[in-house]
Amino acid sequence: MPSLPIRHDVKMKIVTAVVKPFRLDDVKQALKDAGVTGMTVTEVRGFGRQGGHTETYRGAEYKIDFVPKVRVEIVTDDADADRVVDAIVAAAATGKIGDGKVWVTPVERLVRIRTGDEGTSAV
Amino acid sequence: MFNSGDTAWVLISAALVLFMTPGLAFFYGGMVRARHVLGMLMQNIFAMGIISVLWSAIGYSLAFGGNNSIIGDASHLFLSGLTDDGSIPTMAFVAFQMMFAVITPALITGATADRLRFGSYALFIAIWSVVVYAPVARWVWNADGWIYTMGSLDFAGGAAIHINAGVAALAVVMVIGPRKGHGVEPMPPHNLPFTVLGTGILWFGWIGFNAGSALAANGIAAQAVVNTHLAAAAGMLTWLLIERVKTGHATTLGAASGAVAGLVAVTPCAGFIGDASPLIIGAIAGALCYLSLGLKGRLKVDDSLDVIAVHLVGGLVGTVLLGFFADTSVNADGFDGMFFGGGGELLKDQIVAAVAVMAFSFTVTWLIAQAIQRTIGLRVSEGDELTGLDQSVHAESAYQA
Numbered sequence: 001m002p003s004l005p006i007r008h009d010v011k012m013k014i015v016t017a018v019v020k021p022f023r024l025d026d027v028k029q030a031l032k033d034a035g036v037t038g039m040t041v042t043e044v045r046g047f048g049r050q051g052g053h054t055e056t057y058r059g060a061e062y063k064i065d066f067v068p069k070v071r072v073e074i075v076t077d078d079a080d081a082d083r084v085v086d087a088i089v090a091a092a093a094t095g096k097i098g099d100g101k102v103w104v105t106p107v108e109r110l111v112r113i114r115t116g117d118e119g120t121s122a123v
Numbered sequence: 124m125f126n127s128g129d130t131a132w133v134l135i136s137a138a139l140v141l142f143m144t145p146g147l148a149f150f151y152g153g154m155v156r157a158r159h160v161l162g163m164l165m166q167n168i169f170a171m172g173i174i175s176v177l178w179s180a181i182g183y184s185l186a187f188g189g190n191n192s193i194i195g196d197a198s199h200l201f202l203s204g205l206t207d208d209g210s211i212p213t214m215a216f217v218a219f220q221m222m223f224a225v226i227t228p229a230l231i232t233g234a235t236a237d238r239l240r241f242g243s244y245a246l247f248i249a250i251w252s253v254v255v256y257a258p259v260a261r262w263v264w265n266a267d268g269w270i271y272t273m274g275s276l277d278f279a280g281g282a283a284i285h286i287n288a289g290v291a292a293l294a295v296v297m298v299i300g301p302r303k304g305h306g307v308e309p310m311p312p313h314n315l316p317f318t319v320l321g322t323g324i325l326w327f328g329w330i331g332f333n334a335g336s337a338l339a340a341n342g343i344a345a346q347a348v349v350n351t352h353l354a355a356a357a358g359m360l361t362w363l364l365i366e367r368v369k370t371g372h373a374t375t376l377g378a379a380s381g382a383v384a385g386l387v388a389v390t391p392c393a394g395f396i397g398d399a400s401p402l403i404i405g406a407i408a409g410a411l412c413y414l415s416l417g418l419k420g421r422l423k424v425d426d427s428l429d430v431i432a433v434h435l436v437g438g439l440v441g442t443v444l445l446g447f448f449a450d451t452s453v454n455a456d457g458f459d460g461m462f463f464g465g466g467g468e469l470l471k472d473q474i475v476a477a478v479a480v481m482a483f484s485f486t487v488t489w490l491i492a493q494a495i496q497r498t499i500g501l502r503v504s505e506g507d508e509l510t511g512l513d514q515s516v517h518a519e520s521a522y523q524a
Contacts, residue, residue, distance in 0.1 A: 056370045
């Protein structure tokens with residue numbers, strides 16, 4: 001069996017957060033303050049325990065299941081992952097239901113496309 | 124000799140009324156789901172194309188040619204043989220009336236949203252404009268038309284336009300059935316800013332619609348401007364008030380809908396009422412139109428954007444209330460309503476006009492819709508409807524992801 005061309009020695013994580021859209025600017029600033037140099041942001045819709053919400057159009061109530069959220073993704077060195085998570089949690093929290101979630105996933109390989117750099121130097 | 128002031132005002136009013144159709148497109152377009160918005164915009168602006176051609180070719184002649192009380196003749200096909208005998212060129216009247224003819228069938232598209240085949244829609248409004256709109260316009264506005272000579276009043280189209288299109292909308296949705304998923308999945312408006320924008324355009328254009336119907340730049344036109352505006356304002360307020368009490372929220376869609384309800388109701392009254400009457404009529408329209416929203420549920424039809432509650436009910440409110448509020452001290456060419464010493468004669472004529480237009484328009488519209496449904500079909504396929512009219516019918520997308 002040929003060996004996989006993937007370097008398994010790198011120690012990186014991807015931190016994914018789904019937060020309330022109006023907290024995004026605070027989350028971004030907190031991450032910059034924590035030394036994060038890049039992130040990817042996507043507008044998403046979904047629901048958790050908060051469920052959806054109710055809207056009223058011409059007297060008729062509509063149950064809207066999917067509420068707008070923002071997904072933030074940051075690739076980070078293993079050592080920094082907890083700090084990144086904590087920064088997001090502190091900045092995104094409003095204390096009300098629907099604040100979202102943050103989770104951490106291992107990253108198998110990372111390449112900077114421009115230079116071909118791999119691993120933590122490409123973060 | 125033409126009066127240049129009168130002529131200028133009617134020509135400007137024609138432009139104002141023309142602007143209402145794209146306004147209506149956005150009023151409705153904001154309320155449909157995102158994948159059908161181009162379908163809605165297209166159905167509305169397309170009316171500017173096909174109805175204008177038909178109106179010049181045959182519609183105007185059927186509405187305003189000859190001396191018959193029911194239908195015109197072929198004396199003005201392609202706007203030929205026009206003669207001038209008033210303070211404005213007859214061609215100015217033609218232009219103004221053409222814009223009315225354009226917007227009236229477009230009103231129906233709010234009820235049939237998201238599910239009509241485009242070719243079938245084109246055929247439907249073409250036939251409807253000639254077979255339903257032209258005769259009704261004849262009855263109501265031509266000096267020989269039977270509703271006009273009976274003594275019923277319709278300043279700018281409460282019966283000829285709003286009752287007519289509103290009841291036609293009911294007939295068509297009874298034939299085509301509801302949108303897929305109606306009553307099961309939520310179908311909230313996709314862009315209320317469009318709807319508010321459209322409301323502003325409609326409100327603005329309605330100044331020409333109603334005050335232009337004076338066909339002169341005079342005191343009646345000025346009164347109609349004020350009446351139109353005040354009825355819209357009062358309609359907005361009562362709609363919002365009831366909505367706030369019943370649902371807990373005053374909404375932008377409610378403000379837009381209430382204003383349009385007031386505008387619809389004041390349309391037949393605009394040049395015949397004064398004092399507080401436009402406020403009262405607008406306020407009653409805002410309330411009654413809101414309370415009529417449940418009507419479509421009881422009739423078991425999917426009147427998608429509430430053409431029945433706003434245009435049919437609003438048109439009836441204005442047409443009937445004119446029987447109470449008409450005041451000859453405002454316009455000596457009208458009659459006095461019951462509140463202004465006129466007895467019940469005008470009210471009776473108003474009701475006869477409303478019932479006659481409803482009966483004729485509903486019956487003939489239902490027959491046209493059935494005929495198209497049973498031959499080439501009126502609805503898109505289920506798959507096309509789920510995909511959305513924008514992609515399936517027009518091969519376009521309103522919003523590139």
